Amino acid sequence: MALPKVGNLAPAFALLDQDGKKVSLKDYKDKKNVVLYFYPRAKTPGCTVQACGIRDTKKELDKLDTVVLGVSPDTVAKLKKFEENPKKEEEPLNFTLLSDEDHSTADKYGAWGPKKFMGKEFDGILRSTFIIGKDGRLKHIMAKVNTKTHHDDVLKLIHELGLVE
Numbered sequence: 001m002a003l004p005k006v007g008n009l010a011p012a013f014a015l016l017d018q019d020g021k022k023v024s025l026k027d028y029k030d031k032k033n034v035v036l037y038f039y040p041r042a043k044t045p046g047c048t049v050q051a052c053g054i055r056d057t058k059k060e061l062d063k064l065d066t067v068v069l070g071v072s073p074d075t076v077a078k079l080k081k082f083e084e085n086p087k088k089e090e091e092p093l094n095f096t097l098l099s100d101e102d103h104s105t106a107d108k109y110g111a112w113g114p115k116k117f118m119g120k121e122f123d124g125i126l127r128s129t130f131i132i133g134k135d136g137r138l139k140h141i142m143a144k145v146n147t148k149t150h151h152d153d154v155l156k157l158i159h160e161l162g163l164v165e
Contacts, residue, residue, distance in 0.1 A: 042082035053151035
């Protein structure tokens with residue numbers, strides 16, 4: 001699946017969050033920048049590091065009028081457990097997690113495709129991040145994501161892209 005093009009309107013979606021509420025991209029149009037990031041599975045080591053980095057920079061992201069939406073093929077119930085307790089003795093997550101069980105949204109963003117892990121080939125989430133402006137247009141695609149620095153990379157890009165008012 002091909003990636004959407006920077007400059008075009010970001011593909012629309014409506015998914016359930018960790019509380020079972022419907023969230024759609026249009027909820028944020030003209031109000032917030034959106035960081036839409038796709039991750040393979042809740043409560044796995046890399047995904048937890050990435051999510052905790054976002055959690056720990058939420059105040060900075062709020063100041064930049066930016067909301068983060070994490071998308072995985074996990075169920076709503078699994079996302080709720082991830083939100084409440086990413087790792088033992090850790091603070092809960094403080095941003096929206098979205099359930100894309102049929103990976104239809106991941107497909108629209110080119111974030112679903114062939115992967116290799118431990119000698120096996122299968123289709124799954126391709127870890128990637130999409131930065132969407134308040135105008136609903138795709139501003140940047142991070143096709144390669146470092147889970148340890150993702151939060152800092154996102155903050156830097158928001159500044160570089162001029163999405164700060």
